[in-house]
Amino acid sequence: MKVRFTSGKSRDPFQEKGVRIPYAPARRTFPRWRWYFVVLLVSSPLLFFIAKVSVGVFWATSPGVIFMEKTPINSPTSGVLMEVHLREGQHIALGDVMAKVADPTLEMKRAPLTAERKVLMDYASRHISTEPFRDALVLAERVLKEEKAYRSKIQELVNAGAATKADLNEAQKRVLRAESDVIKAKIDLNLALAPSGEYKSQQVRLAQIDGELAAMADIMGGVALVSPVSGVVLAVFAVVNQALAQGAPLAVVADPQTASIVTFLNPKDLGFVEKGKKVRIRFPEGTMVEAFPVGRPTLAEPAPSSLSKPLTEIRQTVRVTLSTRSPIPEAFLVEGLPVTVHWGGRWPW
Known part of the structure; x- marks a missing residue:
């Protein structure tokens, strides 16, 4: 028995056992390029994901925002x-x-102050007058002057032998009494001129009220x-x-004059932060400007949720402040405007 490893049947799709089989032509031929397009369209999300992952692996970037110094x-x-x-x-x-x-409460606060001021002014007008003490001093000084003149006359009479020593002693006593009255009158006048503690405190309070009323009038x-x-x-x-x-x-x-870039860097890319190192800032519409880190970072914090990318977890990042080499374009001076910071390749090639 002879063994065959090939079929004796015809491989021609248009013949069957020597009989030709006619096929009707296809109604429409589907171009091959369209199949390629459909495959590309279906696989585009996967290709996009692969591209994003590749860029993230080989190129260091970080999200950032425009930051301005704020004054409350x-x-x-x-x-x-x-x-x-x-x-x-x-x-x-x-x-x-x-x-x-x-x-609106100023008028209510002003009324009692005005009334208190009126009372204090009335008290000040009734304060003890010093005129009687001044008059008493003037009178005592006049009496002293007359007593001294009388003593001088007695002295002349004693010298002439017309008066006795006793008369001169009596005249001297009258002078001493007059001098004592002058001293007492001066003391009384000084006491009258020196206001009491109560009067002083009331004058201080009056000055305070005047100051408060003046301040209220201004506002x-x-x-x-x-x-x-x-x-x-x-x-x-x-x-x-x-x-x-x-x-x-x-x-x-x-203050727009203080505008800078604050970016949130992955800790594994901390080696890119060098003072004066050039980085590139990409604004949302594609404009690129150069910037450089301002000193070494000193703060780690979670990245803001508004800057987190899809399918990424919010983790600790390093806060880095960047200063642009040229002023930030006025169109981008918007507090909180998101930007992308390009640090360069992770591996040199």
Whole structure:
């Protein structure tokens, strides 16, 4: 028996046992390139994922944001907000009026102070007069002068033998009594001129009240709140007719002149951070600028969730501050604007 390893049947699809089989032509021929396109379309997510992973493996990048120095503006006094001249995105200059705060309780506080001042003024007008003590001193000095003149006459009479030594001694005693009266009158006058402790304290209180009333008069129409810095208003927290406590937040102002880049770097790429090392910043619309790290990083923190990429976990990152070699374009001076920092290849090639 002869063994065959090939079939004796015809391999021609158009013949069967020597009989030709006609086939109808296909209605439409599907081009091969379309099949390739369908395969490419179906596999594009996988290809994109592979490309992203490859870039992440061989090229060091980190997310970042535009950061500006911010100044919180708080109310220096309590009261009701009468006017607000701020809106988000507004540019303000140092000294610009931001708002006006009025205290509706000032009139109630002013009334008792005014009444107390009137009482103190009435007491001061009734204070003991020093005129009688001055008159007593003048009279005592006049008596002393007359007694001294009388003693001089007695001395002349004694010298002439017309008066006795006893008369001269009596005249001397009268002079001493007059001198004593002058000294007493001076003491009484000094005591009258020196006000009592109560009077002094009332005068001090009167001065305090005058100062408080003057301060109230200055702010009766409201206190104008001026900006302590120049910059852009990022947020406004207060509205007209809102009651404010002292220290309540009014707004937040950012200074565009202090704009820098803050990026959150993977700790394994910390070796890229060298002072003065050139890096590239990519803005959302594709513009690239050069920057360099400002000193060594000193803070590790979780990356903000808003900067986290899909399929990545929020982990500890190193916060790095970058300064651009040229001013950041004005169109990108937006607080919190996301950017991408390109540090370079992880392995040289």
